[in-house]
Amino acid sequence: MLMEIADTLRTKLDPRKTLNSLRGDADSSNSLTGSGPGYDSGNDPRNDSEPELHKERTDNSDTIKSSRNGKAPLIKLTDVWKIYQMGEVEFAALKGIDLEIYEGEFVVVLGPSGSGKSTLMNLLGCLDVPSQGTVSLNSRDISRMEESELAQIRGQMIGFIFQSFNLIPTLNTLENVTLPLEFQEEEPSRARERAEYLLDVVGLSDKHKNLPSQLSGGQRQRVAIARSLAVDPPVLLADEPTGNLDSKTGDYILEFLDELRRKEGKTIIIVTHDLTPVQYATRVVHIKDGEIEKIEEVEGNYCKL
Amino acid sequence: MRNATYVKMALNMLLHSKLRSWLTIIGIVIGVGAVVGIISLGDSMEAQVQSSLADMDLTKITITPGYSGAQSRMPGPGGGGSGSDSSSTDSELTDDDVDALQGIDGVLYIDTQISGSEEVDYAGETATLSIAGVDPQVWQYMNTLEVESGRLLEPADNNVAVIGSSVATEIFDQEIGVNQVITVNDKSVRVVGVLEEEGGSEDRKVYMPLDSAVDLIEDAEEDVFDSIVVKVEDEDLVDPTIEEIEERLMISRQIHQEKDRDFSVSSSLSMAESVTEMTSSMTLFLGAIAAVSLLVGAVGIANTMFTSVLEKTKEIGTMKAIGAKNRDILLIFIVNSAMVGFVGGVFGVMLGGFVSTLFPYMGITLMKGAGSSSSSLSPDLMVFGLGLAILIGVVSGAVPAYRASKLKPVDALRYE
């Protein structure tokens, strides 16, 4: 099913039309990326049967404000500050951010350069902890967690897509996509199958052996997307994903992410200074000087700007 | 992360490393090569010493004219009967000295010897050989020499010689057999015995009865000896006998002060000891140099690893973002530096093996018979060399790898 989407994207059809034509049978398959060789989510923190998580969830159940179809937010930031110490001077890159992100949202964080977008993304992606305030993921407070726990969460919950792709230059395409699975100790043959499948999805099945340097920018970002999907994480975080791409390839990437949200129910968060991604957003968070200026809720599928 | 993955990632890093990092491997190659080569040299020297000691007569004491402190403490390895041309002295050993030595407890035989280098002709060829005049009464009882053919010297012998195996078979085109006549300084001498091969300078010697030798060797005089060799019953008697000899000779030669002393007493035992000592201290010294080169190699690897961690900062950040734990990063880098060590070790062991085959040509043949021992590396030594190299890789990579593992993902990702 995801393959079909990929095919149509590749033939440069309007993805919106493709979506309509695919919508009918979308229901018959509930997880598209999961329909390929799957990632074994046995020790997945999302799994409700995990005792610790379950306990925490029931403990907090009263305090969680139900919203968005009565669901608790996937990621919740409460009065988050990030203060950088630069010698004697302190610099607040984020000043009291409150933000809730729900499953299946396409959130675009929009702001000029230096406004604290990347800092925010690092917190959303558990790459960093706030100086003040709390960040919780699935109602678990990650603000005081050990690096090893954070690594675990990142490895299973979050797929990263970077502006400069950040592929490992000495690993070929297939190895790059397999890498996150290796960190999760996935069985090698299954990891390989999964990676091959994902490269197929992004239309690079003939580039398994290529090193990143032997690919175009658009191809590299597709590899990066395949890599971000390797462990089938619920959240995809992208920091200026189209910043280094021409607008046509940029559109392809954005459409692909949009498809992932629609078909897979992935939560997509894009951080950017560029207006292009906004058209796919379900919500736009405007950020300036480390503060949220306004949040635009978008009625329907697309934001009309 | 699985072990296989660490190895895979580390190998990937190794294979893609820059020429510059390969160059620093040279430090380890040389270090390990030196250590392995020197240990192998030390081993073969020790084996040589052991084998020479095994067939060396350790109950002999040699008295030579002239004295210097150094000479008595560390006699040249050529000792045991060769003349003392090292000290510039006109003192002599004479019959009187031999008389003074009579009747010491535990002394079995006293041999008097002269030596010189003379021209020997045989079948139209001439060679300069070392001639030893020995006392035919006792000589055959005082040494461990065995004849290949013929016999040793006997008391009644006159104008005969026993020759070393090289003299018989190598020096002259035509082989010299028993009862052949050779010409020494224009005088005819009949060969009565050919010695078995000993290895070393002994094989190139011609032994003759003292009286005959006096006539042949230039500058030789009746009743004046180049050395007096005393054989005692037992190794334990060597040291007390040396003391006794020194005491008696001081008295008979009327020497009252140590500084006027004009003779030296040495034993093959003390010689053997000092050679063993010398060998081991030389091995130790060379080993210390090798250790320094290993240290330099280790610093080289550490330096390369630091650079490589710096270069890979962004990759480390990426790996952490996609789920790598600190431990994963640590192990990837440690395994990588262990591999660098391993590669260095392989080449180092090869270098060490190559160098140790060169020793015989470099004149590092302290002991006789060195040429015959092949000095190829033992499997143990190879494993040791490899293990050492890997250990050095791990140790010198540990700090950089730890640094890499502790990088904060955000900082690493920001690094350009």
Ligand SMILES: Nc1ncnc2c1ncn2[C@@H]1O[C@H](COP(=O)(O)OP(=O)(O)O)[C@@H](O)[C@H]1O
């Ligand atoms: N590690 C850091 N140390 C000091 N200042 C930082 C650090 N990271 C970011 N900043 C500062 O915080 C502000 C926000 O940075 P960033 O989040 O990268 O902005 P954006 O991604 O919106 O361009 C900038 O002024 C930047 O200089």
Ligand SMILES: [Mg+2]
């Ligand atoms: Mg940024």
